[in-house]
Amino acid sequence: MKQVKQPLPERAPANLRPHELLLLAAWFGLAGGLLEGFFAWTLQQARWVAWSRLSSSVDLNILWASALVNTLLFVVLGAVLLPVLTRWGRWPALAAALFGTLTAYGWLSTSGRLRERGVIMLSLGLGAVAWRWMERAPARRLTLMRRSVVPLVLICLLAWVSVNGGERIWEKVQVARLPQPPANTPNVLLIVLDTLRADHVGSYGYPRPTTPNLDAFAKQGVLFEKTFANASWTLPSHTSIFTGRLPSEHGAGLWPYDGRFPTLAEIMSQHGFATGGFVANQLMCSAAFGLSRGFQRWKNLSWGWGDIFTHSTFGLKFHKLYRGYLNSYQNFSGMSAPEVNERFLSWLDGRDARPFFAFLNYMEVHEPTRPPREFAARFSDDPEALDRTAWRKPQKYPYQSPGFRRLALDSYDASLAYLDSQIGALLEELRKRNLDQNTLVIITSDHGESLGEHGLDGHRSALYLEQIRVPLLLRFPGRIPENRRVPGVAGLQDLASTIAEMAGVQKHPFPGVSLASRWSGGETSGDELFAVSELDHFPFSSLEKWPCYHGAIKSIISSRWHYISHQKFGVELFDWNQDAQETQNLAKTEEGARIAAEYGAQLQKRLTSAQHSEQRLVAHPR
Amino acid sequence: MILYVGPDQLIPLSGVFGTIFGLALMFWGKVLQGCRKLTSWLFSRSAEHKSQV
Numbered sequence: 001m002k003q004v005k006q007p008l009p010e011r012a013p014a015n016l017r018p019h020e021l022l023l024l025a026a027w028f029g030l031a032g033g034l035l036e037g038f039f040a041w042t043l044q045q046a047r048w049v050a051w052s053r054l055s056s057s058v059d060l061n062i063l064w065a066s067a068l069v070n071t072l073l074f075v076v077l078g079a080v081l082l083p084v085l086t087r088w089g090r091w092p093a094l095a096a097a098l099f100g101t102l103t104a105y106g107w108l109s110t111s112g113r114l115r116e117r118g119v120i121m122l123s124l125g126l127g128a129v130a131w132r133w134m135e136r137a138p139a140r141r142l143t144l145m146r147r148s149v150v151p152l153v154l155i156c157l158l159a160w161v162s163v164n165g166g167e168r169i170w171e172k173v174q175v176a177r178l179p180q181p182p183a184n185t186p187n188v189l190l191i192v193l194d195t196l197r198a199d200h201v202g203s204y205g206y207p208r209p210t211t212p213n214l215d216a217f218a219k220q221g222v223l224f225e226k227t228f229a230n231a232s233w234t235l236p237s238h239t240s241i242f243t244g245r246l247p248s249e250h251g252a253g254l255w256p257y258d259g260r261f262p263t264l265a266e267i268m269s270q271h272g273f274a275t276g277g278f279v280a281n282q283l284m285c286s287a288a289f290g291l292s293r294g295f296q297r298w299k300n301l302s303w304g305w306g307d308i309f310t311h312s313t314f315g316l317k318f319h320k321l322y323r324g325y326l327n328s329y330q331n332f333s334g335m336s337a338p339e340v341n342e343r344f345l346s347w348l349d350g351r352d353a354r355p356f357f358a359f360l361n362y363m364e365v366h367e368p369t370r371p372p373r374e375f376a377a378r379f380s381d382d383p384e385a386l387d388r389t390a391w392r393k394p395q396k397y398p399y400q401s402p403g404f405r406r407l408a409l410d411s412y413d414a415s416l417a418y419l420d421s422q423i424g425a426l427l428e429e430l431r432k433r434n435l436d437q438n439t440l441v442i443i444t445s446d447h448g449e450s451l452g453e454h455g456l457d458g459h460r461s462a463l464y465l466e467q468i469r470v471p472l473l474l475r476f477p478g479r480i481p482e483n484r485r486v487p488g489v490a491g492l493q494d495l496a497s498t499i500a501e502m503a504g505v506q507k508h509p510f511p512g513v514s515l516a517s518r519w520s521g522g523e524t525s526g527d528e529l530f531a532v533s534e535l536d537h538f539p540f541s542s543l544e545k546w547p548c549y550h551g552a553i554k555s556i557i558s559s560r561w562h563y564i565s566h567q568k569f570g571v572e573l574f575d576w577n578q579d580a581q582e583t584q585n586l587a588k589t590e591e592g593a594r595i596a597a598e599y600g601a602q603l604q605k606r607l608t609s610a611q612h613s614e615q616r617l618v619a620h621p622r
Numbered sequence: 623m624i625l626y627v628g629p630d631q632l633i634p635l636s637g638v639f640g641t642i643f644g645l646a647l648m649f650w651g652k653v654l655q656g657c658r659k660l661t662s663w664l665f666s667r668s669a670e671h672k673s674q675v
Contacts, residue, residue, distance in 0.1 A: 036632030108640075114640065115637030117637045118639060118640020118641055118644070120640075121640050122644040122647075125644035125645065125646065125647025125648050126645060126647060128648040128649075129667055146642060432638050616674055
């Protein structure tokens with residue numbers, strides 16, 4: 001028998017009050033946001049997220065953060081629409097459809113891998129389901145929401161407490177399991193100033209007063225004059241520092257680091273060190289990219305309002321729209337240098353007496369640079385213009401114009417001066433805690449930055465000198481001589497074995513040669529010193545103007561020659577001592593061709609040797 | 623390998639699938655009605671064929 005369809009009520013029951021629209025909005029925000037946070041974390045753990053989503057990586061705090069952002073957004077939207085929506089008798093169904101659609105959109109956008117059109121249509125479909133669900137019994141549904149909204153708030157609070165408390169408990173458990181290191185084991189502090197190029201540091205000959213604190217630090221220890229990163233961007237370079245391997249060996253680059261080789265933090269932890277990472281770079285230096293392995297405490301996000309907003313799905317969408325609309329690079333999230341210092345010192349003061357290995361990463365000279373006004377005024381005649389440069393590309397200064405170049409340079413130097421002041425403050429805090437005498441402090445950078453050279457800006461585009469030459473300063477009173485400059489070439493992949501040896505780790509798996517022999521006056525086995533750098537092929541349309549878009553690049557550099565091999569464009573050879581800007585390609589000259597052939601063979605030999613290397617234990621007698 | 627259908631094959635089609643499922647959910651009543659009509663038409667044809675045999 002055919003069922004007679006009951007007509008739907010034209011008006012909501014009289015006992016429904018319009019302000020319950022806000023309750024409905026909050027309910028969808030809380031329930032939907034909790035699930036959205038769960039999806040975000042789970043998909044990230046499963047590596048089933050788009051690259052763009054992975055670079056806004058999250059930890060378990062996303063559970064309550066997503067709920068908070070969604071609730072605030074939905075309640076505000078509900079308050080704005082309240083006078084309009086509630087005039088219609090079927091407003092509960094309409095509101096359920098609206099917030100149901102938004103909630104579903106948040107869920108489906110979490111991975112970043114589904115096509116936008118499909119996400120929108122499916123979200124509308126799920127919104128229609130929410131409409132029909134609410135339409136059948138609006139009073140009962142709202143009663144359910146009224147009763148469950150408080151438990152949902154409590155769940156969010158519980159998530160906040162348990163995630164943060166759980167991290168502390170987990171860390172204490174890990175530390176309790178550590179073996180006791182020998183007495184007099186020193187501490188190790190590895191500081192990476194992200195995107196700092198060596199030739200903008202005073203001790204490396206830069207004429208502007210950008211780094212008085214780093215210069216003073218250099219006089220207290222050793223400075224390596226020719227140090228080169230193994231890649232011109234964060235992820236493979238940091239992985240090389242942590243594993244002692246070249247990028248083609250460790251594989252981190254287009255893919256997160258998969259842990260195939262032990263990291264410095266893992267080895268130090270196995271030898272009884274308390275390990276902590278305090279990292280401002282959320283983009284490519286995060287737990288999601290495998291760099292937190294071995295750290296008992298890893299802080300990448302401060303979870304202040306900026307992080308909360310920009311790491312939820314809706315916050316991320318708004319952030320992208322805002323930046324696209326204003327054509328700006330404003331970045332709301334990420335720890336500032338004072339925050340990195342504060343978190344590190346707080347961890348330092350709360351730990352027990354065992355030695356520590358700490359890794360600090362600062363982003364002040366990474367684009368978009370925005371120096372404080374006081375520092376901007378020291379390096380620019382127009383400090384206000386530096387603010388405009390950071391937030392937008394004004395019509396007055398087209399991107400490649402000399403005017404913009406000047407502003408970009410001033411902004412970089414002013415930001416460096418500010419960062420230098422923060423490093424000075426950090427070193428002073430170490431001194432106050434009597435930790436400066438028994439701590440090996442290493443200050444370096446993961447890569448440099450093009451500031452218009454070769455028509456390039458930024459990094460990760462090529463392997464020219466400005467993108468791979470980095471500072472390297474070490475200080476350890478009593479173990480490292482003061483005011484020593486080492487002229488030979490060094491690569492950052494040698495840092496792991498250097499740190500392990502200096503920290504007294506008897507057996508470690510890091511290849512590469514400890515740099516300690518260099519400042520003692522000794523040299524290595526008689527081979528000329530080289531550093532190898534590599535850059536993946538990045539065939540992404542947004543990078544079309546960059547060399548790496550067209551093919552992979554590899555380079556080998558000695559004290560005089562820099563050989564660069566591009567997969568498509570062939571070979572470049574520069575005498576970088578004479579031609580620091582690397583504008584005269586000598587590969588086509590007779591002598592240059594001969595040298596290029598030698599260096600090509602040398603590069604191939606080193607890459608082949610690296611790929612066939614096995615993990616080995618190297619004993620270093622103290 | 624030709625017959626393999628995994629996430630990497632399906633994700634590019636997510637726009638199409640999402641649109642189809644979204645429209646189906648939006649017009650669920652009509653979809654169900656259409657499915658019932660189709661089913662009853664198919665069954666009636668089948669019964670007619672059997673009676674002719």
